[in-house]
Amino acid sequence: MTTQAQVIPKFGEQTKAFSIDELKRLIITAKSMSDLNQAKRYLCSYFIPCADPHRVFWWDPDSKSLKYVIDKNIGDWNLTEYIIKWLAGVSAGRKMYFILYLKPGQDWGKGIITDFIQRSVLGTQLVYKTSDPQTILGSFNGQLQGKDKVTSDIMEIHEKYKTPTHYKNFMSTIVLTNENALRVENDDRRTVFLDVSLSRKGDLNYFKKLGDAMKYPGAGEVFYA
Template sequence: MTAQTSIQGQVIPKFGEQKKAFSIDELKRLINAAKNMRDLNQAKVFYTQSEQGPSQKVEFNINKWFMIEYSTVCVATCDPQKSRIFKLGGQLYLNIFPGFLHILRPISTFESTTHLAVKFIFSHIQDIWCSGDWNLTEYIIKWLAGVAAGRKMYSILYLKSGQGWGKSIITDFIQRSVLGTQLVYKTSDP
């Protein structure tokens, strides 16, 4: 086995490894470990289609692309209040928030059937979840409104009762129709 084959065996397969998150520092280390550009041959050639004539072979300089042309590093975050890419304290962030299933709008703009459905949900919360206690019902409705508006909540709702009492009907509705399954974590394990 030659030195070139040995380096390719160590460097190239790690570009597609899925066992850990992408790290620009690890990429720089792998590129710097290559002794010459031949060590990166598998990742540096592609073809472009020109408007006139056949496609052209283009040499791709991976070191130049990652280290000079596109060296910006974003930190992934999930924040419904921020744009897709934003800067905070000099750090660039990539917002991976997928978006809500609904568009925030005043309740007066909804149809009467929606108002009846909301009234049914609020009645269920008051009668089943809160045993008729209006203060507790108001707290839960405001808490759910904060979640639906994308505010960070500093508390959780913990529902405890026997099976079949109607705890999950509201949480299932919120998961499926308000927030989406990608934003909701629901468990029966306290």
């Protein structure tokens, strides 16, 4: 039986316990976006978000009842949804006019997500990473052609000994830093400051599992989808 032919019950109608192995199987065997929808339907047949009260409910077939995860365990869903949409906009080739700003400190695994996006999702031709803030703020920014300035629809590329050239600006920016990298006014509305959890600091086992998951065949395509 193919994934397309499988009939998946609606939320609250499942009779078997949720299986992460079954979810993986549906993802791995998907041959098209239509097939991948089977995995989404399987997940949605067990879990559903609720806005008021803010929590995620899941259907437990064994007790035939709903259970939930409270806010403190799932974080701010509005912010989570914003980040998902921000990344989706970037993946679709739209310029995002707000900077994502993370200041987590040393050894918090802050670069693992951007490494994954560059390596497995969008590629090095579209994602440029630098540890030098002058790449964005400095005078000679030829390496950013096709990449980014922060807010303008048009960006001016300066290269040494050449006439400045103007290009349509499609670039979006994520700042990951241990320092105070930006000077931001009190009324600034172009920067989204993200809290970074301390709970996984130094947890090498967790980051190894996360890294292995990101390297799993097809993980980049699933993330992009």
